[in-house]
Amino acid sequence: MNQFACEVxxxxxxxQKELPSKYLYDELGSALFDAITAxxxxxxxxxxxxxxxxxxxxxxxxxxxxxxxxSGSGSKTRAILEAIAPKTYFPIDVxxxxxxxxxxxxxxxxxxxxxxDSFLEGLDRVREAQESGALLLLFLGSTxxxxxxxxxxxxLQQVRLRMRSGDAMLIGxxxxxxxxxxxxxxDDPTGVTAAFNLNLLGRIxxxxxxxxxxxxxxxxxxxxxxxxRIEMHLRSRINQTVTVTEADxxxxxxxxxxxxxxxxxxxxxxxxxxxxxxxxxxxEALWVDEEWPFAESxxxxx
Ligand SMILES: C[S@@+](CC[C@H](N)C(=O)[O-])C[C@H]1O[C@@H](n2cnc3c(N)ncnc32)[C@H](O)[C@@H]1O
Numbered sequence: 176m177n178q179f180a181c182e183v184x185x186x187x188x189x190x191q192k193e194l195p196s197k198y199l200y201d202e203l204g205s206a207l208f209d210a211i212t213a214x215x216x217x218x219x220x221x222x223x224x225x226x227x228x229x230x231x232x233x234x235x236x237x238x239x240x241x242x243x244x245x246s247g248s249g250s251k252t253r254a255i256l257e258a259i260a261p262k263t264y265f266p267i268d269v270x271x272x273x274x275x276x277x278x279x280x281x282x283x284x285x286x287x288x289x290x291x292d293s294f295l296e297g298l299d300r301v302r303e304a305q306e307s308g309a310l311l312l313l314f315l316g317s318t319x320x321x322x323x324x325x326x327x328x329x330x331l332q333q334v335r336l337r338m339r340s341g342d343a344m345l346i347g348x349x350x351x352x353x354x355x356x357x358x359x360x361x362d363d364p365t366g367v368t369a370a371f372n373l374n375l376l377g378r379i380x381x382x383x384x385x386x387x388x389x390x391x392x393x394x395x396x397x398x399x400x401x402x403x404r405i406e407m408h409l410r411s412r413i414n415q416t417v418t419v420t421e422a423d424x425x426x427x428x429x430x431x432x433x434x435x436x437x438x439x440x441x442x443x444x445x446x447x448x449x450x451x452x453x454x455x456x457x458x459e460a461l462w463v464d465e466e467w468p469f470a471e472s473x474x475x476x477x
Contacts, residue, residue, distance in 0.1 A: 240310050
């Protein structure tokens, strides 16, 4: 049984059914995510781009190489590569479709070595391939917010262990803002985010021989105030049983029961240097967008 099948089986067997968000990004999912970034309700990408376009020139120039966690299509990375002119750029992403787009988008900006892998495994491969010089690791778009807050610092410490003194990470984090603005960003009236979320069931049907009736599920976004995160769920509209052949698994759903598919944690600007400090970094710069509260911070490994 492949890893996707194992994780679907174990995730759907939990009392709160869940699926890892990295599986949202097959070819169709990556295309739908790119469409989300153009939605008027999804201000994150535009805010991130405004900060990077304005402040890329303020970044130190001492990096021989740039790597990027979850590069997606890499459309915001151009300003950074222009400013730093690294020898090599390593986009790391689980989605081959995203890496193809990223490589085309940034062609000619550096020697591009795409790495199709998960974050830490991908960073290990960067370390094996990088001969010398300091590394700048990009983690844009608030993708760190997808981590459960209990696992987040462990993950950052694992990143830090793979970095050398003098390396740095540029990290983009979405900030707390009015409830309606946050909810609209994950539940747009056009239905693009709903399609992005429901595509995960389509992917299970296509790749694992599932028989999800996609029309029998609905996209649902909520703000969990206690944990300060938007949660995306897929809500079963009816009582139903689904079979996933490759996972050798039948799964019962009660009407209104949900599968939790993604979390997007929201941050306060003043906690960002504290998170850096707690995980072995020093925050050297913090820029906040004025239109859409979003922060980019440069963390140095010390
Ligand atoms: C929210 S998108 C952000 C894309 C881009 N960085 C941006 O800011 O617009 C997350 C990206 O991370 C990738 N991704 C998600 N989980 C991953 C994981 N565990 N390892 C590697 N890539 C992952 C997805 O395929 C997707 O391209």
